[in-house]
Amino acid sequence: MYRFLEATAGEYMTRAVKTVTRDVTMRELQKMFEDVDFNAFPVCENGDTVGLVTKFDFLKCFAFTPARMVPGYDELMARSVADVMTPEFIYVDATTKLTRVLQLMVVHRMKSIPVLNAEQRLVGIIAREDIMQALARSE
Structure with a gap:
């Protein structure tokens, strides 16, 4: 267990992060979720x-x-990521201990957390599966 207590996000994060831009449509986003089976994409x-x-x-x-009229399916699928994304999000840096990452995931019911560097640039993403892998390696 000591190994897990010392582990950091940088050791277990996914470095090759797939991202999207604000103008990606819901139709394109759905296809991306299907293709890569990620829970989240940084925008x-x-x-x-x-x-x-x-x-x-x-x-x-x-x-x-x-209170809301239901728009047609095609209209909804034409919406953009900008319409549904979370602009204020929780992130960590590569030196953040996995214990803290796990705490954030549990408290905020998150599946993935972006990892940003000191310049606020994306360097990775850490998911629940990464935390589970770190725990398994701590046996």
Whole structure:
């Protein structure tokens, strides 16, 4: 267990991160979720991470409420990531201990957290599967 207590996000994060831009449509986003089976994509523009879009964000645009008329499916699928992304998101840096990453995931019910460097540039993403892998290696 001591090994896990000392482990950092940088040791277990995925470095080759797939990102999206604000103008990606829901149709394109759905295809990306299907193709790579990620839970979230950082939203990047000009090298800056400007938000996060998750499967939950995608699904929210299809939620029905009594106060909202339901637009057509094609209209919903034409919406952009900018319409549904989370612009204020939790992130960590590569030196963040996995214990802290795990705490953030549990408290905020998150599946993935972007990893940014000191210049606020995306360097990776850490997911629940990465934490589980680190725990397994700590036996």
